Amino acid sequence: MNEDIKFEELLKQLDDVVKSLESGDLSLDESIKQYQKGIELSNKCRQKLETAKEVVVKKMDD
Amino acid sequence: MSNDKYISVSALNKYLYYKFDTDLNLKVVYLKAEVSNVRFSKGILYFVLKDENAGISAIMYSSLMDKLDFELEDGMTVLVQGKVGVYTRRGTYSINVTNIEQVGLGVAYLQFLQLKDKLAKEGLFNEKIKLSLPKYPNNIALITSGSGDAMHDVISTISKRYPLVNVLLYPAIVQGDSAPKSVINAIDKVHLDGICDVIIICRGGGSIEDLSCFNDEELARVIYNSLIPTISGVGHEADFTICDFVASRRAPTPTGAAVVATPDKVDLLRYIDEKQVELVRNIKNKLIDGYNKYKQLSDSYILTNFRNVFTPYEERLSNLDKRLLMASPNKKIDDYGEKLTIEMIALNKVYIQFLKNKENSFKKNLDKLIILSPLNIMSKGYSVTFQMDKVITKIDDIDSNVLLTTKLVDGIVMSKVISVDGEKK
Numbered sequence: 001m002n003e004d005i006k007f008e009e010l011l012k013q014l015d016d017v018v019k020s021l022e023s024g025d026l027s028l029d030e031s032i033k034q035y036q037k038g039i040e041l042s043n044k045c046r047q048k049l050e051t052a053k054e055v056v057v058k059k060m061d062d
Numbered sequence: 063m064s065n066d067k068y069i070s071v072s073a074l075n076k077y078l079y080y081k082f083d084t085d086l087n088l089k090v091v092y093l094k095a096e097v098s099n100v101r102f103s104k105g106i107l108y109f110v111l112k113d114e115n116a117g118i119s120a121i122m123y124s125s126l127m128d129k130l131d132f133e134l135e136d137g138m139t140v141l142v143q144g145k146v147g148v149y150t151r152r153g154t155y156s157i158n159v160t161n162i163e164q165v166g167l168g169v170a171y172l173q174f175l176q177l178k179d180k181l182a183k184e185g186l187f188n189e190k191i192k193l194s195l196p197k198y199p200n201n202i203a204l205i206t207s208g209s210g211d212a213m214h215d216v217i218s219t220i221s222k223r224y225p226l227v228n229v230l231l232y233p234a235i236v237q238g239d240s241a242p243k244s245v246i247n248a249i250d251k252v253h254l255d256g257i258c259d260v261i262i263i264c265r266g267g268g269s270i271e272d273l274s275c276f277n278d279e280e281l282a283r284v285i286y287n288s289l290i291p292t293i294s295g296v297g298h299e300a301d302f303t304i305c306d307f308v309a310s311r312r313a314p315t316p317t318g319a320a321v322v323a324t325p326d327k328v329d330l331l332r333y334i335d336e337k338q339v340e341l342v343r344n345i346k347n348k349l350i351d352g353y354n355k356y357k358q359l360s361d362s363y364i365l366t367n368f369r370n371v372f373t374p375y376e377e378r379l380s381n382l383d384k385r386l387l388m389a390s391p392n393k394k395i396d397d398y399g400e401k402l403t404i405e406m407i408a409l410n411k412v413y414i415q416f417l418k419n420k421e422n423s424f425k426k427n428l429d430k431l432i433i434l435s436p437l438n439i440m441s442k443g444y445s446v447t448f449q450m451d452k453v454i455t456k457i458d459d460i461d462s463n464v465l466l467t468t469k470l471v472d473g474i475v476m477s478k479v480i481s482v483d484g485e486k487k
Contacts, residue, residue: 006198006200007198007226008197008198008200011330011333011334014334014337015337018337018340018344021341021345021348022340022344024348026348028348028349028352031344031345031348032345035342035344035345035348038337038338038341039338039341042334042335042337042338042341046331046334049226049327049330049331049334050331052226053221053225054225055217055220055221055224055225055227055228055229056228056229057217057228057229057230057231058229058230058231059231059233060203060230060231060232060233060251060252060255061208061231061232061233
């Protein structure tokens, strides 16, 4: 999974995956694929949050 | 150097306390002043009494406060009676209010109300047109003093809540006459840089005068026109400025602004956990559904009684088999075989009879032959005479010079011709 994807985008993808699974329109194979993707995404989100220690502060005066 | 002339701070403050306490002019003081910076803590009301040029700290006990027929508010003009005393621990002095009456609202406060009213009428505070804050900001512009506690409060709060975001500090003067222009410049620069998706404008607590730069009309309009959503967090919970009303969101304090600007990590982790639980539950349901469908199918009549599907065919087949067997030429072949065997036996019989007959007739002929055989005749005394292997039957056949060979039944006799004498006929 791409490291550069923003947290919000990851979270949205996770939400989409859950929604698509909830819709029940997917085949079982596709469901399992989506499930795995969802678990990856949620782990990724959690990891992003837990590994970030402090905000980057940048002074913008000229 | 002798230390004798040096006294302790405590001693000085105690002396001043004594001086204040014994001064008759300070025992009962009457003041007309504007109230500002009202705050309540542990049963005591703290505020500042001021005029255009000066201020004095004031305290009032809640027992007195409860008797008032009005709420003490910033900007009020009041008539106060009280005693001035020294707080020795801090070396400050204040007036302990024993009586207070409301006169009217202060000038600064009136101006504030007028501006507020004007901007409200223009629609600058209209909630409907306010920009909404990004749920997950990427870059937060922080406009505040580069040295104040407010900055540290905001950064540490954001760090705790949502460390994925970058904070870009746009330092500004947040107190005094130059403050509005400084904040406006910072807002302009944020727009110019175009990096941030939300702006926090904040400063820590202070007197109403300290915060008054956030009541600047021009600043209010710049905030109103900002293309990036703004959060104001000025002073304390009780402090309201024009900035607060015009910003996209008002937060009670700088820390509050940081909270408003960011989602909470704990909530997010919980949200992610919930999503994961949902994922697991969903896939579980899917699998259970799938299994149930499979079970339903595998339990279906057609599968469990699969053999039964063939039963009619099997019956038909076996029926046909029987009929085929009945109709088979084998029977005929067998029948013909039997007939053939009978014929063969009959044929054999005939043939054997035929052979027997032949044998019989042969035997008869053989007997005849035996009877007629020369040997048989010879055994009765007849013989055969040859000359040069030629049977002699007539006298004319004889050559007198050649030996005669006579064959008897049991041997051969050689003889010479002595005479030949023909018989008379």
